Amino acid sequence: MFLAEGVRLLEESVRLHFLPRTVFYAPSMLSKRAEKLIKRFENRAVETVKLSAKDLRSVSDTESPQGIVGLFAIPSTNLSKLYQPKHRRLVLCENMSDPGNLGTLARSSLAFGFDLILLCGDSVGPYSPKVVRASAGAVFGLRIAVVTLKEVYAFLARERVMIIAADLRGELVTKLPRKALQKRKILLAVGSEATGLSKSLLERSDIRVRIEHLRTVESLNAAVAGSIIMKELFEMACKEGYR
Amino acid sequence: MFLAEGVRLLEESVRLHFLPRTVFYAPSMLSKRAEKLIKRFENRAVETVKLSAKDLRSVSDTESPQGIVGLFAIPSTNLSKLYQPKHRRLVLCENMSDPGNLGTLARSSLAFGFDLILLCGDSVGPYSPKVVRASAGAVFGLRIAVVTLKEVYAFLARERVMIIAADLRGELVTKLPRKALQKRKILLAVGSEATGLSKSLLERSDIRVRIEHLRTVESLNAAVAGSIIMKELFEMACKEGYR
Numbered sequence: 001m002f003l004a005e006g007v008r009l010l011e012e013s014v015r016l017h018f019l020p021r022t023v024f025y026a027p028s029m030l031s032k033r034a035e036k037l038i039k040r041f042e043n044r045a046v047e048t049v050k051l052s053a054k055d056l057r058s059v060s061d062t063e064s065p066q067g068i069v070g071l072f073a074i075p076s077t078n079l080s081k082l083y084q085p086k087h088r089r090l091v092l093c094e095n096m097s098d099p100g101n102l103g104t105l106a107r108s109s110l111a112f113g114f115d116l117i118l119l120c121g122d123s124v125g126p127y128s129p130k131v132v133r134a135s136a137g138a139v140f141g142l143r144i145a146v147v148t149l150k151e152v153y154a155f156l157a158r159e160r161v162m163i164i165a166a167d168l169r170g171e172l173v174t175k176l177p178r179k180a181l182q183k184r185k186i187l188l189a190v191g192s193e194a195t196g197l198s199k200s201l202l203e204r205s206d207i208r209v210r211i212e213h214l215r216t217v218e219s220l221n222a223a224v225a226g227s228i229i230m231k232e233l234f235e236m237a238c239k240e241g242y243r
Numbered sequence: 244m245f246l247a248e249g250v251r252l253l254e255e256s257v258r259l260h261f262l263p264r265t266v267f268y269a270p271s272m273l274s275k276r277a278e279k280l281i282k283r284f285e286n287r288a289v290e291t292v293k294l295s296a297k298d299l300r301s302v303s304d305t306e307s308p309q310g311i312v313g314l315f316a317i318p319s320t321n322l323s324k325l326y327q328p329k330h331r332r333l334v335l336c337e338n339m340s341d342p343g344n345l346g347t348l349a350r351s352s353l354a355f356g357f358d359l360i361l362l363c364g365d366s367v368g369p370y371s372p373k374v375v376r377a378s379a380g381a382v383f384g385l386r387i388a389v390v391t392l393k394e395v396y397a398f399l400a401r402e403r404v405m406i407i408a409a410d411l412r413g414e415l416v417t418k419l420p421r422k423a424l425q426k427r428k429i430l431l432a433v434g435s436e437a438t439g440l441s442k443s444l445l446e447r448s449d450i451r452v453r454i455e456h457l458r459t460v461e462s463l464n465a466a467v468a469g470s471i472i473m474k475e476l477f478e479m480a481c482k483e484g485y486r
Contacts, residue, residue, distance in 0.1 A: 107460055107464055108467055111459065113457050174478070193379075211474065212478065213354035213474075214354055214355070214356050216353045216384055217350055217353050217379070218379075220350065220351060221466070223466075224350075224467055224470045228470065228471055231471055234455075235417070235455065238455070
């Protein structure tokens with residue numbers, strides 16, 4: 001199970017049809033908007049439990065809790081259960097230890113039409129509270145599989161997925177071969193802030209891309225770099241009409 | 244004064260010529276790379292102070308300190324001292340309370356040739372440890388002014404700067420009027436995650452831009468959105484040859 005709290009985050013769980021098992025709330029702490037949200041959960045037959053303000057604070061993870069906390073079942077993270085043949089754009093995060101980066105990438109994935117996130121190596125858990133918060137609820141609308149590299153390679157070969165690796169020594173992302181990508185399933189691989197992608201993944205990749213920037217910084221933030229490449233791939237897909 | 248710690252971060256301070264007043268280190272905790280870095284500080288006449296591992300841990304802010312902490316003087320945050328007529332691209336962050344977002348935007352600013360950050364409203368301090376860390380050292384290479392909106396407006400009018408506002412109801416960033424921007428100084432205004440830019444800033448802006456994405460999420464992360472727009476403006480500048 002995992003916890004998610006606050007009005008905005010829990011509103012996203014309703015909007016994205018990923019409902020909590022139980023919602024805990026402290027009536028004295030609720031805004032009007034939070035009260036409405038409790039009603040929406042009740043209308044959807046979600047169990048709601050009243051707590052004292054003191055008890056709610058003790059389950060809350062934030063400094064200024066909004067009086068509402070949801071308890072969710074962790075969904076399957078099994079690739080073979082999550083993958084569907086209709087999925088066209090996937091993201092792989094390798095050694096993504098920063099929860100802020102993983103959450104932000106999840107949010108951008110949902111925004112730019114990436115259907116499935118694969119998480120491998122020494123990564124933070126996809127449903128840890130900081131990831132859920134940083135995702136602004138995007139994890140409620142995504143599928144996230146936890147995988148080994150071996151599983152990834154078997155999967156990619158079987159499904160004929162093209163690997164696009166974010167790599168500082170790659171080609172400019174603005175020069176991606178649009179035609180070649182048009183009819184392929186793609187997987188965008190993003191590595192850790194500190195070390196980038198592993199040698200193994202870089203060697204297996206079909207294309208390596210980088211983002212043009214001044215040499216005043218060594219690299220962009222991993223979530224920013226991943227998001228920029230996602231956006232380019234998304235725009236390409238929109239233009240080609242296969243969104 | 245502010246603290247920054249870790250090998251990578253302090254290496255950036257050397258590379259970007261923003262040296263600490265004092266470097267504290269615990270010899271027993273240092274990697275070879277950290278030892279080299281201490282030498283580089285000593286060669287640049289930076290005061291270095293040996294500490295026991297226990298004492299170093301007590302000044303450190305991280306869970307696994309690398310045995311090296313720098314103490315820096317906070318630079319001026321006075322706009323009239325920081326601004327230079329040669330600055331062409333500026334960023335304004337309004338109510339940027341998340342240190343991760345501010346640090347990430349600072350990193351992207353340096354990467355995409357934005358010379359000066361203006362910080363207004365209820366924002367986190369630009370040299371707080373989390374901002375410095377999230378910036379990956381970019382704050383060492385940037386100028387950051389803390390300003391009121393009144394100061395901003397007076398400055399923008401005086402310097403004839405065009406305001407480009409990041410706004411969910413704006414036009415697509417890919418449709419920016421390149422010609423109109425070519426000869427102008429620009430300021431990109433980015434608001435908070437929760438509420439976006441204030442009405443006042445939106446009304447004063449010359450152009451409002453948004454990033455195309457699916458309606459599955461309400462918005463992108465503020466640092467991602469800001470970085471994507473910066474990248475577009477940077478590419479435009481490169482193409483027009485006025486980088």
